[in-house]
Amino acid sequence: MRKPRFRRVTAAAAEAGVLVDEVAARAAAPGPTAGGLGPLEVLVEDGGSTGAVAAAPVDVVALGPEERATPAPVIELRGLGRTFPGDPPLHVLRDVSLVVERGDYVTVVGPSGAGKSTLLHILGLLDRPTSGDYLLDGLATRDLSEQDRSALRGGRIGFVFQSFHLLPHRSVLDNVLLATLYSGVPRTERRERALAALERVGMSHRLDFMPPVLSGGERQRVAVARAVIASPHVLLADEPTGNLDSATSAGVLDLFDELHADGLTLVVITHDATVSARARRRVRIADGTLREVG
Ligand SMILES: Nc1ncnc2c1ncn2[C@@H]1O[C@H](COP(=O)(O)OP(=O)(O)OP(=O)(O)O)[C@@H](O)[C@H]1O
Ligand SMILES: [Mg+2]
Numbered sequence: 001m002r003k004p005r006f007r008r009v010t011a012a013a014a015e016a017g018v019l020v021d022e023v024a025a026r027a028a029a030p031g032p033t034a035g036g037l038g039p040l041e042v043l044v045e046d047g048g049s050t051g052a053v054a055a056a057p058v059d060v061v062a063l064g065p066e067e068r069a070t071p072a073p074v075i076e077l078r079g080l081g082r083t084f085p086g087d088p089p090l091h092v093l094r095d096v097s098l099v100v101e102r103g104d105y106v107t108v109v110g111p112s113g114a115g116k117s118t119l120l121h122i123l124g125l126l127d128r129p130t131s132g133d134y135l136l137d138g139l140a141t142r143d144l145s146e147q148d149r150s151a152l153r154g155g156r157i158g159f160v161f162q163s164f165h166l167l168p169h170r171s172v173l174d175n176v177l178l179a180t181l182y183s184g185v186p187r188t189e190r191r192e193r194a195l196a197a198l199e200r201v202g203m204s205h206r207l208d209f210m211p212p213v214l215s216g217g218e219r220q221r222v223a224v225a226r227a228v229i230a231s232p233h234v235l236l237a238d239e240p241t242g243n244l245d246s247a248t249s250a251g252v253l254d255l256f257d258e259l260h261a262d263g264l265t266l267v268v269i270t271h272d273a274t275v276s277a278r279a280r281r282r283v284r285i286a287d288g289t290l291r292e293v294g
Contacts, residue, residue, distance in 0.1 A: 072138025074234050074265045075100035075123060080132035081288075082118050092118050094288030096132070100234070105256070105266045107276040109293070110285035116269045119285065120238050123267060124157050125149045137233060154182035158227030158235040162242035164219040166211040166226075172198065173207040176226045183230030197225040201255055217248035224255055234265040241275055253278050 075098065082093040092115040100106055108116050121127035122134060125141060134141045136152060144152070166175050176194040185193055198204050201221040211219055220240060227235055237256075241249035253275060260266055268279065276282050282293045 071102060072135065073099045073101050074104070074137060075267070076133075076135040076138075078133040078135070080122065080129045080134060082115070082122060082127070083130045091288055093122075093129070093285075096285075096288075096290045098283065098290055100265060100267060102233075102265055103260075103263055104281060105260045105279045106268070106281045106283060107279040108267065108269045108283050108285060108290075109271060109276050112271070114285045115288065116285055117238055119290075120236050120267070120269055123234075124159055124236050125153045150182065155184045155230060156233040158230070158232035160220070160223050160227050160235065160237040160240045162239035164211070164216075164223045164243075166219055166222060168210065168212050171208050171210060172203060172214070172222050175211065175222060176229055179226040179229055185230050193229050194225075197229040198222070200228070201225045215248070216244050217251055220244060220248075220252050221255065224252070224259075228259060228264065232264075234267060235259065237266065237268040239269055239271070241270070241272060246274070249275070 077096050077098040080093060080096040081091070084090040084092060096119065108119065110116050118127070122129050125136070128142075136156065139152075141149065141152070167178070170178065173194055176197055177190055180190045180193065195204070195207075198207065201224050203218060203221050203225060206214065206218060206222075211222065214222065220243075224235075224240075235256075240256075241252055244252065249272070256266060256268070257278065266279070268275065270276055283290050284293045
C-alpha cells in the first residue's frame with residue numbers, strides 16, 4: 001500500500017475541500033493567512049497528483065509519527081521530457097529523473113546546449129515539461145494554473161543568474177525589497193528582512209548604491225540576497241559565477257556554502273569544475289538524460 005505523505009499549510013476553514021494544490025499555492029501566496037482558525041492538515045498522496053484537505057485542526061487528525069517525520073523531497077522529477085517544436089522537433093530533455101532532498105547541494109554540469117538552463121527553467125516553474133512529472137515539495141505542478149505557479153515561485157524558489165538581473169536604476173536596498181512584493185513576506189517585515197539579507201551577504205555598506213557602480217561579485221551578492229529574502233525552499237542558480245573572476249567566484253561559493261550550512265537547498269548549474277567540486281552531489285546532463293556523477 002502506498003504510504004501517504006503529509007504537508008501542513010495554514011488556510012481558512014472555508015477552503016477545506018478544495019484541491020490540495022490550490023490550498024498550498026494560496027498558502028504560499030502573499031496576503032494574510034487565516035486568523036484564529038489554526039492550521040489545517042493537507043494530505044498529499046505519494047503520487048502528489050491528488051490530495052484532500054481535512055477540515056479539522058492538525059492535532060485532531062490522526063497521523064503516524066513516522067509519516068510526520070518524512071517530508072517530501074523539495075524536487076522530484078519523474079521521466080521528465082522537454083521537446084521544442086520544430087522540423088525536426090528538438091528533444092532537449094528526454095527522460096530525466098531526479099530527487100533533491102531538503103538540504104541537498106546539487107550541481108548540474110554538461111556541455112553547452114545540453115539542456116541545463118532548460119531544466120532550471122522547468123524547476124523554477126518558468127517553463128513546463130512536455131512529458132513526465134515535476135513535484136515541488138510533493139505537489140504535482142503539471143496541472144497548476146499560471147497564478148498558482150507564480151505563487152509557488154514567489155514563495156518557494158529563489159533564482160540567481162549569471163548576469164545578475166538587477167534593476168539598474170534602483171538602489172541595492174530597493175532591488176532586494178522589490179523581491180518581497182510577490183513572496184508572502186508581510187509588509188511590516190520587508191525592510192527589516194531586506195536589511196538582514198544584505199547584511200548576510202556582506203553588502204550592508206552599499207545600500208544606497210546603484211547596481212552599475214558595483215563590482216561583479218558585489219552585484220551577485222545582492223542578487224543572492226534578493227533570492228533568499230523570502231526564505232525559499234530551494235535556490236536555483238544558472239552559471240552564478242560565469243561572469244566573475246576566480247577570486248570573486250570563490251567569495252560567492254563561500255556564501256553558498258554558508259547558506260547550505262544554514263539548511264538551504266541549492267541546485268547550481270555550472271560548467272566550472274571548481275564550482276561543481278564544492279557541492280555534495282553532482283549530476284550531469286548529456287544526450288537528454290541526467291545521471292549522478294558522484
Ligand atoms: N525556447 C526554445 N525554443 C527552441 N529551442 C530552444 C529553446 N530554449 C532552448 N532551446 C534549445 O535547447 C537546447 C538546450 O538549451 P539550454 O539553454 O538549456 O542549454 P544549456 O545546457 O543551458 O547550454 P549553455 O551551457 O550554453 O548555457 C539548445 O540547443 C537551445 O538552442
Ligand atoms: Mg545555459
